[in-house]
Amino acid sequence: MGADSTILDAPPPGAAADWTVPQAWAGYTAEEHAVWDHLFARQSAMLRGRVVPDFVAGLDMLRMSKPGIPDFEELSARLMAATGWRVVAVPGLVPDAIFFEHLANRRFVAGRFIRRADQIDYLQEPDVFHDVFGHVPLLAQPVFADYMQAYGEGGLRAMRHGAIDRLARLYWYTVEFGLIRTGEALSLYGAGIVSSFGESTFALDDPSPHRIGFDLKRVMRTRYRIDDYQQNYFVIDSFDDLLRQTLEADFAPLYADLAGAPDIDPGILLESDQIFSRGTQRHT
Ligand SMILES: [Fe+2]
Numbered sequence: 001m002g003a004d005s006t007i008l009d010a011p012p013p014g015a016a017a018d019w020t021v022p023q024a025w026a027g028y029t030a031e032e033h034a035v036w037d038h039l040f041a042r043q044s045a046m047l048r049g050r051v052v053p054d055f056v057a058g059l060d061m062l063r064m065s066k067p068g069i070p071d072f073e074e075l076s077a078r079l080m081a082a083t084g085w086r087v088v089a090v091p092g093l094v095p096d097a098i099f100f101e102h103l104a105n106r107r108f109v110a111g112r113f114i115r116r117a118d119q120i121d122y123l124q125e126p127d128v129f130h131d132v133f134g135h136v137p138l139l140a141q142p143v144f145a146d147y148m149q150a151y152g153e154g155g156l157r158a159m160r161h162g163a164i165d166r167l168a169r170l171y172w173y174t175v176e177f178g179l180i181r182t183g184e185a186l187s188l189y190g191a192g193i194v195s196s197f198g199e200s201t202f203a204l205d206d207p208s209p210h211r212i213g214f215d216l217k218r219v220m221r222t223r224y225r226i227d228d229y230q231q232n233y234f235v236i237d238s239f240d241d242l243l244r245q246t247l248e249a250d251f252a253p254l255y256a257d258l259a260g261a262p263d264i265d266p267g268i269l270l271e272s273d274q275i276f277s278r279g280t281q282r283h284t
Contacts, residue, residue, distance in 0.1 A: 043133060050187065084106050103151055103153075154246065169223075177193055187204075206229075208279050208280050209233055216249055218272070
């Protein structure tokens with residue numbers, strides 16, 4: 001799903017030095033393609049009117065010449081023409097340095113396996129549906145595409161400052177679980193939300209979570225949970241604003257500032273927060 005650390009410290013057998021593997025598209029079964037088609041249809045219907053319009057436009061990128069799971073070669077050729085990104089397959093979670101290096105070079109690493117039909121709504125590790133349906137549409141959006149590269153470059157810097165945990169929170173609360181203002185309303189854009197049937201309702205409509213205005217330092221101080229829906233979501237004004245804040249952040253002084261700042265638990269509000277909706281926190 002992101003900058004998670006991994007148990008392995010060398011590429012597994014069959015993987016290249018940069019941890020990539022062939023997608024082996026021809027090896028997918030009809031059943032696996034059917035799982036993709038089912039999830040694609042259900043989730044694109046669910047997201048109508050709930051997701052940022054850029055994502056809907058980007059979904060066209062995934063409508064391939066062959067049905068079923070997208071062939072990364074064809075997908076990458078399209079994405080390359082749009083924003084210069086490619087999608088490469090990896091065998092599972094990769095080390096932080098490898099992950100950041102790929103992003104900094106406009107390569108998005110994706111799992112190639114797909115969940116089984118009996119795991120439609122529950123999955124521990126990101127599969128090709130999460131990685132491709134969730135992430136690729138916004139990689140076709142030029143500003144978001146730049147943000148993802150900036151994140152990868154920021155990751156390589158954060159490693160030198162021993163600040164990976166801080167930076168991982170930025171990824172979590174934007175790329176995976178971000179909300180965005182669209183006029184007076186809020187919309188979804190985070191891949192962890194848009195690829196989840198349950199959370200794509202919860203994040204927008206449920207009274208439980210807090211919805212808080214995005215602030216870079218605040219986000220970097222906020223812990224997150226990986227075992228349930230989020231207790232707080234952060235709302236950006238626009239992709240332009242997110243990119244600008246990230247690029248303008250001078251990371252060395254930023255991390256020095258944060259060194260003395262305590263972490264914030266999920267579900268906690270601060271007086272300085274810009275609150276879009278104060279949650280009941282009933283769902284915990
Ligand atoms: Fe992800």
